[in-house]
Amino acid sequence: MKKIRYAIAGSAGRMGRTLIEAVLKNENATLAAALEHSTSPFLGKDAGELVGSPCGVPVSCDIDAALAHVDCLIDFTRPEATLLHLAACKKLGVSIIIGTTGFSTDGKQAIEAAAQKIPVVFAPNMAVGVNAVFKLLALAAKILDTGYDIEVIESHHRHKVDAPSGTALRMGEVVAQALGQDLSECAIYGRQGHTGERPTTQIGFSAIRGGDIVGDHTVLFAGEGERIEITHKAASRMSYALGALRAGRFLQEKTQGLFDMQDVLGLK
Ligand SMILES: NC(=O)C1=CN([C@@H]2O[C@H](COP(=O)(O)OP(=O)(O)OC[C@H]3O[C@@H](n4cnc5c(N)ncnc54)[C@H](OP(=O)(O)O)[C@@H]3O)[C@@H](O)[C@H]2O)C=CC1
Numbered sequence: 001m002k003k004i005r006y007a008i009a010g011s012a013g014r015m016g017r018t019l020i021e022a023v024l025k026n027e028n029a030t031l032a033a034a035l036e037h038s039t040s041p042f043l044g045k046d047a048g049e050l051v052g053s054p055c056g057v058p059v060s061c062d063i064d065a066a067l068a069h070v071d072c073l074i075d076f077t078r079p080e081a082t083l084l085h086l087a088a089c090k091k092l093g094v095s096i097i098i099g100t101t102g103f104s105t106d107g108k109q110a111i112e113a114a115a116q117k118i119p120v121v122f123a124p125n126m127a128v129g130v131n132a133v134f135k136l137l138a139l140a141a142k143i144l145d146t147g148y149d150i151e152v153i154e155s156h157h158r159h160k161v162d163a164p165s166g167t168a169l170r171m172g173e174v175v176a177q178a179l180g181q182d183l184s185e186c187a188i189y190g191r192q193g194h195t196g197e198r199p200t201t202q203i204g205f206s207a208i209r210g211g212d213i214v215g216d217h218t219v220l221f222a223g224e225g226e227r228i229e230i231t232h233k234a235a236s237r238m239s240y241a242l243g244a245l246r247a248g249r250f251l252q253e254k255t256q257g258l259f260d261m262q263d264v265l266g267l268k
Pocket residue numbers: 009010011012013014015016036037040076077078080081098099100101102123124125126127166240
């Protein structure tokens with residue numbers, strides 16, 4: 001099997017380091033480049049040293065040079081950084097895996113446009129378990145389509161900058177779609193003050209931030225006399241990184257197009 005040559009963006013970040021570790025341990029993958037922003041204190045350092053395994057690949061901020069000899073860029077950074085990396089991938093014909101969350105509508109449109117030229121996997125959660133939960137949620141919502149109030153509750157570490165999480169939003173979209181509703185018309189984000197009674201069609205979102213919580217998501221279906229909760233808890237970021245490497249393998253056969261983890265896992 002041909003080794004896939006990866007560039008990792010945001011290589012000194014929480015996901016960047018986990019991705020470096022996953023790539024270095026994978027016999028079918030090579031770390032070809034590691035990127036950071038131009039003021040990062042990690043520039044010039046051996047990317048492998050970030051995870052205790054020196055590998056001779058220096059952290060760089062030269063995006064075009066980094067992409068010259070890679071098959072795929074994996075990007076878990078911030079929307080503004082991802083869009084820069086995406087433009088470079090589009091220019092140089094390199095496939096991209098986007099795990100970053102918190103994009104504006106314009107940002108999502110830029111990703112869709114780039115995917116007409118290059119293959120893109122864009123998914124708010126690359127863990128296989130979360131993607132199984134998306135399927136379970138669609139089924140649960142269809143069965144519990146009347147008489148159940150739906151709430152999405154997510155918890156993350158204190159460093160997370162966007163809320164609700166991309167995963168929570170996707171869970172809301174999955175449930176709304178299964179019920180024939182438009183999430184933009186029925187979502188409510190947090191509650192405070194005299195809210196009035198809860199409309200039956202509402203989908204509520206609550207975000208908790210604290211400590212080092214890797215990522216917990218629960219969808220609650222609250223009915224008369226019973227509650228159903230579907231929960232996923234991540235104990236390590238490696239589940240996301242391993243999902244990203246499955247996406248990298250999937251993209252090797254593609255020439256262009258926008259995909260998510262449901263495509264990668266054959267769940268559509
Ligand atoms: N799809 C999925 O499965 C998952 C998605 N995520 C998402 O991935 C993203 C990153 O999460 P996480 O690793 O925890 O975040 P971190 O803040 O730990 O990492 C982000 C990295 O990107 C760097 N960075 C920030 N701005 C820029 C820029 N303009 N150009 C280049 N690099 C930049 C940061 O550098 P510095 O620290 O110096 O600013 C940092 O090294 C988030 O959007 C998160 O929601 C996270 C886990 C799983």
